[in-house]
Amino acid sequence: MAKTLTIFLTILFFTTIVTTSNSQRFSRNLSPDEIGLKREKLTHLHFYFHDIVSGKNPTAMRVAQSNITDTSPTGFGFIAMADDPLTLGPDANSTLVGKAQGIYGSADQKEVGLLMVLNLAFVEGKYNGSTLSMFGRNRIFDKIREMPIVGGSGVFRFARGYAQAKTYWFDVKSGDAIVEYNVYVFHY
Ligand SMILES: *[C@@H]1O[C@H](CO)[C@@H](O)[C@H](O)[C@H]1NC(C)=O
Ligand SMILES: *[C@@H]1O[C@H](CO)[C@@H](O)[C@H](O)[C@H]1NC(C)=O
Ligand SMILES: *[C@@H]1O[C@H](CO)[C@@H](O)[C@H](O)[C@H]1NC(C)=O
Numbered sequence: 229m230a231k232t233l234t235i236f237l238t239i240l241f242f243t244t245i246v247t248t249s250n251s252q253r254f255s256r257n258l259s260p261d262e263i264g265l266k267r268e269k270l271t272h273l274h275f276y277f278h279d280i281v282s283g284k285n286p287t288a289m290r291v292a293q294s295n296i297t298d299t300s301p302t303g304f305g306f307i308a309m310a311d312d313p314l315t316l317g318p319d320a321n322s323t324l325v326g327k328a329q330g331i332y333g334s335a336d337q338k339e340v341g342l343l344m345v346l347n348l349a350f351v352e353g354k355y356n357g358s359t360l361s362m363f364g365r366n367r368i369f370d371k372i373r374e375m376p377i378v379g380g381s382g383v384f385r386f387a388r389g390y391a392q393a394k395t396y397w398f399d400v401k402s403g404d405a406i407v408e409y410n411v412y413v414f415h416y
Contacts, residue, residue: 265386265416273411275314275325277393282402287312288332302340307333314348318396318406326350332366342366344375348411358382360413362391368405377413389413 260266280287287310294305309331316323330346348360359382364375373393380387389412397406 260416268386268414268416270389270412270414273409273413275316275409276318276322276396277328277405277407277409278313278315278320279310279405279407280312281308282404291331292333297334300334300337302336302338303334304337305334307331310346314350314409316352318408320406323352325352326355328362335365336367340368342368355383358384360384360387360411364391366393368395377411380413380415384413384415387413387415 278287281289288308290306290308292305292307293303294300297303297305310328312328313320313324314326314328315321316325327349328346329349330344332342332344332346335341335343342365344362344364344366346362348362350356350358350360358380360377360380362375363378364373366373366375371394375391375393377387377389377391391409391411394408394410395405396408399405
C-alpha cells in the first residue's frame, strides 16, 4: 500500500515538473504561418465619424476637466469618453460600420490640439468584431489631420498605418461634428 502511494506520488511529482516547465517557457521563435499569417495586405477604409456632444442622446461626454479648462482658450485639460457611431455615408442614418470608442481630450494650451486614444470597433461584414487602435494628435481646425494606427485585432492583427480625418460638418454652437475618415492599414 505504502509502495503504491510512493509510486503514485513520484509520478505526480514528475508530471508536475514537466507541466510546470512547459507552462513556464517564456518565449520561443516561430514562423508566421504557424499562427496563420500569410501575405501582408494594404486596406483602405472610408467612413464618417459622428461626435454628438449635445442633445438628449450624446455619443461623447465630458468626464473630467482641470480647474483652468473653462478659462483656457483651448479648453486645456478636459477629457471626454466617446462611443461615436461610424457610418458608411455622412448621414447619421446610413449603414453603421462600427464605433469609435475611447477617450479624447485637450492636450495643448496654445492651439486646439486633442489627444485621441480610440479603438475603432467594426461591425460590418468580415470586419465585424475586429478593431483598429488609433492614437494621435488631432488639431481639429486643420483641413486634414493625420493620426497613427498603432495596432489592431481580429482581421487587423499586426495592423499599422494612418488615419486621415477631415471635418465634414461642425456646429460651433453645440460642438457636434461629423468627420470624414480615410484609414490606410497594412495587416495580414
Ligand atoms: C487649480 O488648482 C491648483 C491645485 O489645487 C491651485 O494651486 C490653483 O490655484 C488652481 N487654479 C485655479 C485657477 O483655480
Ligand atoms: C434618422 O432617423 C430618425 C428616425 O427615423 C430621424 O428622427 C432622424 O431625423 C434621422 N436623422 C437624420 C440625420 O436624418
Ligand atoms: C456582428 O457579430 C455579432 C456577434 O458575433 C452579431 O451578433 C452581429 O449580428 C454581427 N453584425 C453584423 C452587422 O453582421
